[in-house]
Amino acid sequence: xxxxxxxxxxxxxxxxxxxxxxxxxxxxxxxxxxxxxxFVAAGILAALMRLQLARPENTLIGxxxxxxxxxxxxxxxxxLFAVPVMQGxxxxxxxxMVGARSIAFPRMNAFAYWIYLFGxxxxxxxxxxxxxxxAGWFSYVPLAGPQYTPGKRADVWAQMITFTExxxxxxxxxxxxxxxxxxxxxxxxxxxxxxxxxxxxTAFMILFAMPAVMLASTALILDRLVSxxxxxxxxGGDALLWQHLFWFFGHPEVYFIFIPGLAFMxxxxxxxxxxxxxxxxAIVLSLTSTAFLSFGLWVHHMFATHIPELGxxxxxxxxxxxxxxxxxxxxxxxxxxxSGRLDLRTPMLFSLAFFFILVLGGLTGIMVASxxxxxxxxxxxxxxxxxxxxxxxxAVFPLFGAWYYWFPKLTGRLMSERLGRWQFWLFFIGFxxxxxxxxxxxxxxxxxxxxxxxxxxxxxxxxxLSTLGAVMIAASVLLFIVNxxxxxxxxxxxxxxxxxxxxxxxxxxxxxxxxNFERPPVVRARDPLWEPIGEPPAEPAQVxxxxxxxxxxxxxxxxxxxxxxxxxxxxxxIWPFVSAVMLTALFIGSIFTPWAVVWGAVPVxxxxxxxxxxxxxxxxxxxxxxxxx
Amino acid sequence: MNHRSLDVSALxxxxxxxxxxxxxxLMGLIAIExxxxxxxxxxxxxxxxxxxxxxxxxxxxxxxxxxxxxxVLLASIYPNHWTKRVSEHGNEPAMRLGLVISALFGIVxxxxxxxEFTTLNxxxxxDAYGSIVWLLLGLHTTHLVTxxxxxxxxxxxxFAPGPLEGRRRVDVSENSLYWxxxxxxxxxxxxxxxxxxxxxx
Numbered sequence: 118x119x120x121x122x123x124x125x126x127x128x129x130x131x132x133x134x135x136x137x138x139x140x141x142x143x144x145x146x147x148x149x150x151x152x153x154x155x156f157v158a159a160g161i162l163a164a165l166m167r168l169q170l171a172r173p174e175n176t177l178i179g180x181x182x183x184x185x186x187x188x189x190x191x192x193x194x195x196x197l198f199a200v201p202v203m204q205g206x207x208x209x210x211x212x213x214m215v216g217a218r219s220i221a222f223p224r225m226n227a228f229a230y231w232i233y234l235f236g237x238x239x240x241x242x243x244x245x246x247x248x249x250x251x252a253g254w255f256s257y258v259p260l261a262g263p264q265y266t267p268g269k270r271a272d273v274w275a276q277m278i279t280f281t282e283x284x285x286x287x288x289x290x291x292x293x294x295x296x297x298x299x300x301x302x303x304x305x306x307x308x309x310x311x312x313x314x315x316x317x318x319t320a321f322m323i324l325f326a327m328p329a330v331m332l333a334s335t336a337l338i339l340d341r342l343v344s345x346x347x348x349x350x351x352x353g354g355d356a357l358l359w360q361h362l363f364w365f366f367g368h369p370e371v372y373f374i375f376i377p378g379l380a381f382m383x384x385x386x387x388x389x390x391x392x393x394x395x396x397x398x399a400i401v402l403s404l405t406s407t408a409f410l411s412f413g414l415w416v417h418h419m420f421a422t423h424i425p426e427l428g429x430x431x432x433x434x435x436x437x438x439x440x441x442x443x444x445x446x447x448x449x450x451x452x453x454x455x456s457g458r459l460d461l462r463t464p465m466l467f468s469l470a471f472f473f474i475l476v477l478g479g480l481t482g483i484m485v486a487s488x489x490x491x492x493x494x495x496x497x498x499x500x501x502x503x504x505x506x507x508x509x510x511x512a513v514f515p516l517f518g519a520w521y522y523w524f525p526k527l528t529g530r531l532m533s534e535r536l537g538r539w540q541f542w543l544f545f546i547g548f549x550x551x552x553x554x555x556x557x558x559x560x561x562x563x564x565x566x567x568x569x570x571x572x573x574x575x576x577x578x579x580x581x582l583s584t585l586g587a588v589m590i591a592a593s594v595l596l597f598i599v600n601x602x603x604x605x606x607x608x609x610x611x612x613x614x615x616x617x618x619x620x621x622x623x624x625x626x627x628x629x630x631x632x633n634f635e636r637p638p639v640v641r642a643r644d645p646l647w648e649p650i651g652e653p654p655a656e657p658a659q660v661x662x663x664x665x666x667x668x669x670x671x672x673x674x675x676x677x678x679x680x681x682x683x684x685x686x687x688x689x690x691i692w693p694f695v696s697a698v699m700l701t702a703l704f705i706g707s708i709f710t711p712w713a714v715v716w717g718a719v720p721v722x723x724x725x726x727x728x729x730x731x732x733x734x735x736x737x738x739x740x741x742x743x744x745x746x
Numbered sequence: 747m748n749h750r751s752l753d754v755s756a757l758x759x760x761x762x763x764x765x766x767x768x769x770x771x772l773m774g775l776i777a778i779e780x781x782x783x784x785x786x787x788x789x790x791x792x793x794x795x796x797x798x799x800x801x802x803x804x805x806x807x808x809x810x811x812x813x814x815x816x817x818v819l820l821a822s823i824y825p826n827h828w829t830k831r832v833s834e835h836g837n838e839p840a841m842r843l844g845l846v847i848s849a850l851f852g853i854v855x856x857x858x859x860x861x862e863f864t865t866l867n868x869x870x871x872x873d874a875y876g877s878i879v880w881l882l883l884g885l886h887t888t889h890l891v892t893x894x895x896x897x898x899x900x901x902x903x904x905f906a907p908g909p910l911e912g913r914r915r916v917d918v919s920e921n922s923l924y925w926x927x928x929x930x931x932x933x934x935x936x937x938x939x940x941x942x943x944x945x946x947x
């Protein structure tokens with residue numbers, strides 16, 4: 118521990134200090150904990166739905182509440198858990214993996230977190246007030262339009278989008294700028310860890326996908342609030358416009374949940390196979406081509422509409438093509454494991470489950486990508502099964518693995534391996550028991566989003582089985598919470614690199630100090646910690662010459678990570694928090710009156726200006742260090 | 747272990763253009779907003795493709811104010827470009843002047859924009875055509891207002907007493923860059939709002 122650097126880079130303590138914190142590790146942990154909280158909350162909603170469906174003609178939950186439950190469950194899982202949890206991982210880990218002292222734009226990063234938190238609370242508070250959205254997580258018009266959903270329920274959904282997408286977009290810029298400009302000297306793009314590649318690709322996808330849903334939901338709010346007619350066919354609008362805009366975002370969204378899952382896989386598998394990853398260039402190319410392809414698939418969510426048949430064929434072909442880059446990565450991982458020395462610890466178990474579950478989800482994906490079959494299965498439980506196999510297999514299993522894997526880095530302690538194995542098997546078996554029967558229910562014609570079903574449909578036994586699986590999943594998540602809570606206090610102490618991994622986040626203490634690295638590293642290989650020990654190399658191994666009493670960090674060039682200049686990073690500030698509160702008032706006000714946008718903008722502008730305005734003392738301090746280019 | 751070290755103490759404290767961190771942040775912003783503009787234009791064409799005639803029930807917007815705005819916007823490139831150049835050369839008095847002129851251009855543009863809204867020949871709640879025209883113009887106006895406000899704040903900063911870091915000049919340079927985006931994005935939107943309905947009717 119370097120006390121001078123610690124003093125320079127540490128967030129202030131106390132209540133005020135907490136609100137002003139900007140350390141990417143603090144913000145990253147907040148993202149992870151918050152997202153996990155929303156995961157549990159949305160999971161409880163799912164458990165309630167499963168209880169309702171456990172037997173035919175059950176009366177536990179009525180149709181109105183049931184609509185709110187499935188809408189909030191889907192919305193929260195997608196927008197408040199799956200995307201932000203991945204961004205939280207990136208925010209915590211990317212600066213460490215690229216050997217940086219800080220994340221780019223740390224105050225913006227803190228601001229994005231607050232916006233995300235407030236947006237998420239807004240959704241759940243609305244649910245508790247009985248104005249939870251009830252038109253499904255994709256909020257189709259005309260159902261969500263002014264005619265069929267009077268009141269504020271659809272507005273809550275649409276404005277929640279504004280919150281989460283704004284936050285997601287900012288986080289994406291932050292990650293891109295960090296990866297491009299703050300890498301350790303020598304970490305050329307060809308030496309970028311695959312985890313960072315995947316997060317970079319994800320961030321770019323977010324830039325081009327999220328504006329679509331923000332635009333769509335803004336137009337929906339306008340239709341509902343000031344009587345525009347974007348989605349009103351009676352006045353020249355069109356309901357399918359919503360579906361196009363939503364899925365132009367919605368399909369890439371699946372991939373920016375899934376690609377971080379691949380990032381975890383590509384970190385965990387080499388470590389527990391004790392060898393560098395096989396086929397690094399092929400994996401990078403697969404990640405980028407998956408990102409490009411994902412923007413050309415959206416119409417496959419719309420096969421049951423009146424779009425032209427030729428268009429459907431095109432999108433079927435495009436959907437099948439996604440199997441190619443995915444398969445390439447799977448074979449690269451298999452080759453890595455085949456030629457490595459396997460160590461089956463808990464993170465690895467979760468990664469192996471990916472192969473089983475995601476492949477099943479992928480196979481049903483190929484089934485529903487074909488138009489005739491999709492017409493039969495559309496809106497049935499088959500689709501529910503498919504999407505849970507893909508999303509939980511592709512993202513949540515690797516995510517649990519990632520949690521076990523990086524927990525020692527975050528806390529300095531290892532999680533219990535015994536409880537981890539129990540949790541894994543409960544989750545793996547529970548997941549399959551809960552979701553596998555849904556394939557059959559869908560084939561038997563059970564529609565999704567029904568709050569109950571008649572006894573003589575014969576769906577009772579499989580639904581009961583599925584509910585039992587849900588109970589096992591709940592037990593598994595509970596076990597995970599117990600494990601995390603116990604290990605945090607009493608787990609086995611972890612050294613810098615408990616797994617013997619090769620990337621830079623393991624080169625610093627666990628948990629890392631506020632300044633990340635006492636001497637920022639210079640990188641000479643793709644797996645810097647696995648460099649062969651031999652002759653001391655001629656090139657330097659660390660960076661010196663950065664100020665210690667000011668938050669100075671090194672900026673490097675985009676492609677080759679050559680040192681470019683020394684940049685002073687901002688101090689913690691309360692203004693991102695205040696700005697987020699002001700903007701929240703504007704957002705919530707504007708679902709009631711359009712004037713909130715005008716008057717609400719005034720305090721936002723003031724707060725943002727004060728945020729930007731430099732402090733005299735800091736300016737003098739920075740001027741003392743300044744060297745003109 | 748006796749590692750050799752890379753001494754970076756001689757490096758400068760800031761750089762302009764794509765070497766700076768701020769440039770990449772700005773490019774991210776432009777990518778996002780460019781996507782939003784492109785998708786709004788796509789919405790326009792989509793709604794048009796669903797209509798039997800276009801505009802649905804109105805005359806095309808009057809050319810006067812929109813075209814004036816186009817000309818003033820194009821003219822505003824020069825003071826912004828000049829401000830960007832002097833900011834990079836470190837000529838602070840010239841930069842202050844440039845910021846003031848750029849801000850004045852912006853205020854004129856907002857005033858013309860207000861008049862523009864009055865001659866669209868449609869309301870947002872008449873039909874889908876009106877809605878998308880107001881959305882396009884509103885979206886561009888948001889960018890106009892934000893960047894003019896940004897320019898005013900920067901001007902205030904450089905007129906305020908007290909020392910300033912050299913890297914604040916990078917902010918000025920990037921602010922001009924963002925202004926280019928506001929100008930260039932107006933060209934397709936102008937064409938969509940004002941010219942397309944005339945070409946077809």
